[in-house]
Amino acid sequence: MSNIDISFIYQDASGNITARNLSEISETDEYLQGICLSSAELRTFRKDRILEKITDQNTLEDRLQFHVSVNPPPKAPPKSHHLLDICFTGFKSDDKKRLIEYSQNASFIVRSSVTRSLNFLCCGYNAGPSKIKKARKQGVVALTEEQFLQLLETGDIPEN
Secondary structure, three states, X not given: OOOOOEEEEEEOXXXXXXXXXXXXXXXXXXXXXXXXXXXXXXEEEEHHHEXXXXXXXXXXXXXXXXXXHHOOOOOOOOOOOOOOEEEEEOOOHHHHHHHHHHHHHOOOEXXXXXXOOOOEEEEOOOOOHHHHHHHHHOOOEEEEHHHHHHHHHHOOOOOO
16 A cells, blocks of 8 residues: 555444554644545544554554454543633534534633644534644644534544
8 A cells, every 4th residue: 555654453432443544644642633545534543542553564454353352342431621622613603602612511722713732623514724734734633513522422533
């Protein structure tokens, strides 16, 4: 495969274990985000759920089978969002107000622009690509509204 920046074995919140190949990576202390080569879409992964980084593509399937056989389902994810910064872009005014209210109730700090301390950029249907690119370049995790709502509910960001 070409254009692979990283390959790894990953266990999601439901306990599913898969092999992943990503390109165009950005990351924070807690998340890794990039273009998944199998779906050609932007995906987000929690770093603490990466079971193993793969350096030799020839061992990928064997390592995947090993982890499937030995790893129990994950513990419940934490639901605390205290002191995480989020910015909303590309939403209609009423939708943005609703999302800001959800964020504040969950102890997020809501920012009006992409700042150095930003953790998440939640993108609506009309989000500008330059703002998303700037945020990802800074290591900010880009989310859809659905991913943000799941983050609030479970503490985990769904891959799609």
